[in-house]
Amino acid sequence: MSELDQLSPGRLAWMRFRRHRLAMIAGGVLVFLYLLALLCEFISPYAPEQRNARAINAPPMDIRFFDADGRFHPRPFVYGLNLTIDPDTWMREYRDDTSTRFELRLFAEGEPYRMWGIFPADRHLFGVDQTGGEYFHWFGTDSLGRDMFTRILYGARVSLSIGIVGVGLTLFLGVLLGGFAGYLGGIADNVVQRTTEVLQSIPTLPLWMALSAALPAAWSPITTYFGVTIILSLFGWTTLARQVRGRFLAMREEDFVVAARLVGANDTRIVFRHMLPGFTSHIITTATLAVPAMILGETALSFLGIGLRAPVVSWGVLLQQAQNYQVIVLTPWLLLPGAFIVVTVIAFNLLGDGLRDAADPYSNLGRP
Amino acid sequence: MLRRLLGMIPTLAVISVLVFIVIQLPEGDIVTSTLDRLSATGVEMSDDRIRNLRAQYNLDQPLPVQYLSWIGNFITGDMGFSYLYARPVNELVWERLGYTLLVTVGALLFTWLLALPIGIYSAVRQYSVADYAFTTAGLIGLATPNFLIALILMYLGYTWFGLSFGGLFSPEFLNAPWSWARFVDLLAHLWIPVIVIGTSGMAVTMRLMRANLLDELRKPYVTTARAKGVPPLKLLLKYPVRIAINPFISTIGLLLPALISGEAIVGVVLNLPTTGPLLVQSLITQDMYLAGSLIMLLSVLTVTGMLLSDLLLAWVDPRIRYE
Numbered sequence A: 001m002s003e004l005d006q007l008s009p010g011r012l013a014w015m016r017f018r019r020h021r022l023a024m025i026a027g028g029v030l031v032f033l034y035l036l037a038l039l040c041e042f043i044s045p046y047a048p049e050q051r052n053a054r055a056i057n058a059p060p061m062d063i064r065f066f067d068a069d070g071r072f073h074p075r076p077f078v079y080g081l082n083l084t085i086d087p088d089t090w091m092r093e094y095r096d097d098t099s100t101r102f103e104l105r106l107f108a109e110g111e112p113y114r115m116w117g118i119f120p121a122d123r124h125l126f127g128v129d130q131t132g133g134e135y136f137h138w139f140g141t142d143s144l145g146r147d148m149f150t151r152i153l154y155g156a157r158v159s160l161s162i163g164i165v166g167v168g169l170t171l172f173l174g175v176l177l178g179g180f181a182g183y184l185g186g187i188a189d190n191v192v193q194r195t196t197e198v199l200q201s202i203p204t205l206p207l208w209m210a211l212s213a214a215l216p217a218a219w220s221p222i223t224t225y226f227g228v229t230i231i232l233s234l235f236g237w238t239t240l241a242r243q244v245r246g247r248f249l250a251m252r253e254e255d256f257v258v259a260a261r262l263v264g265a266n267d268t269r270i271v272f273r274h275m276l277p278g279f280t281s282h283i284i285t286t287a288t289l290a291v292p293a294m295i296l297g298e299t300a301l302s303f304l305g306i307g308l309r310a311p312v313v314s315w316g317v318l319l320q321q322a323q324n325y326q327v328i329v330l331t332p333w334l335l336l337p338g339a340f341i342v343v344t345v346i347a348f349n350l351l352g353d354g355l356r357d358a359a360d361p362y363s364n365l366g367r368p
Numbered sequence B: 001m002l003r004r005l006l007g008m009i010p011t012l013a014v015i016s017v018l019v020f021i022v023i024q025l026p027e028g029d030i031v032t033s034t035l036d037r038l039s040a041t042g043v044e045m046s047d048d049r050i051r052n053l054r055a056q057y058n059l060d061q062p063l064p065v066q067y068l069s070w071i072g073n074f075i076t077g078d079m080g081f082s083y084l085y086a087r088p089v090n091e092l093v094w095e096r097l098g099y100t101l102l103v104t105v106g107a108l109l110f111t112w113l114l115a116l117p118i119g120i121y122s123a124v125r126q127y128s129v130a131d132y133a134f135t136t137a138g139l140i141g142l143a144t145p146n147f148l149i150a151l152i153l154m155y156l157g158y159t160w161f162g163l164s165f166g167g168l169f170s171p172e173f174l175n176a177p178w179s180w181a182r183f184v185d186l187l188a189h190l191w192i193p194v195i196v197i198g199t200s201g202m203a204v205t206m207r208l209m210r211a212n213l214l215d216e217l218r219k220p221y222v223t224t225a226r227a228k229g230v231p232p233l234k235l236l237l238k239y240p241v242r243i244a245i246n247p248f249i250s251t252i253g254l255l256l257p258a259l260i261s262g263e264a265i266v267g268v269v270l271n272l273p274t275t276g277p278l279l280v281q282s283l284i285t286q287d288m289y290l291a292g293s294l295i296m297l298l299s300v301l302t303v304t305g306m307l308l309s310d311l312l313l314a315w316v317d318p319r320i321r322y323e
Helices: A009-019 A021-038 A148-184 A186-200 A204-213 A221-234 A237-252 A255-262 A267-304 A315-322 A325-330 A332-359 B002-024 B030-040 B047-056 B063-075 B089-124 B129-143 B146-161 B180-217 B220-227 B232-238 B240-269 B275-284 B288-316
Strands: A064-066 A072-085 A092-103 A105-115 A119-127
Touching: A009 A021, A009 A332, A021 A148, A021 A332, A148 A186, A148 A221, A148 A237, A148 A267, A148 A315, A148 A332, A186 A237, A186 B002, A204 A221, A204 A267, A204 B002, A204 B240, A204 B275, A204 B288, A221 A267, A237 A267, A255 A267, A267 A315, A267 A332, A267 B146, A267 B240, A315 A325, A315 A332, A315 B146, A325 A332, A325 B146, A332 B129, A332 B146, B002 B063, B002 B288, B030 B047, B063 B288, B089 B129, B089 B180, B089 B240, B089 B275, B089 B288, B129 B180, B146 B180, B146 B240, B180 B240, B220 B232, B232 B240, B240 B275, B240 B288, B275 B288
Parallel strands: none
Antiparallel strands: A064 A072, A072 A092, A105 A119
């Protein structure tokens, strides 16, 4: 008997997951992104609606250690911006003003905020001396002079959480209905099966669009947020329900379930104590792979202007500013929220792949 | 066969009820939103005229009656009247649906023409550098929202080539009658939305083809054929690929709703004369007949596509029979 045979299934799965280097990295990236979203008030140097009239549509500012004369500064700094207007084209253009150096500092004083809406504070993780008229826009600013880095972080809070909340709802519906269909069989099974078939044959986006267009414009941001989340999960549960149903059907006839029934366990106990643990790992994997669909769905709806609406800040709402190519050509940094979306979705996919391999007890990765 | 065809009817019936409920959901209707717009400009309407308007749109009837008259007209080919465009929905839809079909089918073909050979290559040269490169590219394509790809392409096209994309025709051909030159112009514009919409399905198709083919390549008959000296390329294309390709025909049904969804949003970004932008407009303005008929039509299209893919599969794979 080898040492491995005495480890718990959870430990074995963790060992298999650890071998999946890409999935580990993806997990790290996601933890980092969710931390950014969780602490966005503190990490972002500005408030999301704070405007800087001296930097409107300003490009991203480079963080430097060497100044224009090649001298090294131990403290990183950025150059201020000089607005020039091209006499021929009337185009506004920002140039680095090498005579003004704004030094970056940690725990800089800035716009007062309430951490998680509760604790008042005015220190931000990093920033410049705002009282001295300095400014620092790492990812540039939008057409109202609002800091893009700040807005992307605040957007992360909405976009990333909608993925999790939405998948939670999807899981609930999928496991409930799929389990129902698979365990009871008969009419219940038929009804759920037909419903999933119908739902899967409707193009989702048009129906999502119709439903979120139906959300009253007068709703508060938070209600709209939950409205959109519910709409997204309303059609997402079908895949999961099918899988759960399949598992239940297969497991219903297994010896251990029959045995449990014979000793007099009731249905609830059989389902929750004996059957569900058999495929929780599978459910977790499916859920991980379902998060990107939610995030992309929210982004698409908000981008079209029928999902979340300003003043809510989400990645989709931010991308809405970049809808035509004149804007993209002049201010390409407005596409930066898109990069965050891509990274998040890739990370969730890689993580899901790793979890799938780790959850499969027959994969021989853990065996010597 | 006939049974499969009849099976579509209840599905479509359920979808139609769903669609009807959805378009009823927003508060108010086309008459109240018109009244709002009119009173904003200072025009007041008499109660009589309001009542007439409601009667004209059947809005004074109970909901089931409204539903029946809507779906009844829909079946007989009359999709109602679009208030927003002040034109019959039929006209609006037919001039756009063709382009939607064109773009969607183009995207499907593009996905397959590129993804299937790549999948075959990745399976044959498993774990090669190219295999990893294709997997990575596919993953990025999967993770990037369609509209973002469209935006990036527009940006690159402008900064590199000075091109401004958008639409399916150049301005001079926009309202021109059909001619060879106009057709060429259409093709010159068509590839952009086709690529943009096609990339989203690429990764899945690629991975699936790779996995299917790998399963097939491990089977004993392949080893036997190889041992007997069948040329490698002939062996590959004649047996394992043919079997590995079958599942794709059945996935048309799953790919189609995704493609139509993708088209809806890309159409808005690229300003295409397709059904997508029309749908967004109608939803925002609560033009109920237009929105409802469009969603219904897109659903019919999807369900028909699924049926066709089933039939195609039965034709290609003789093991499958519908009895």
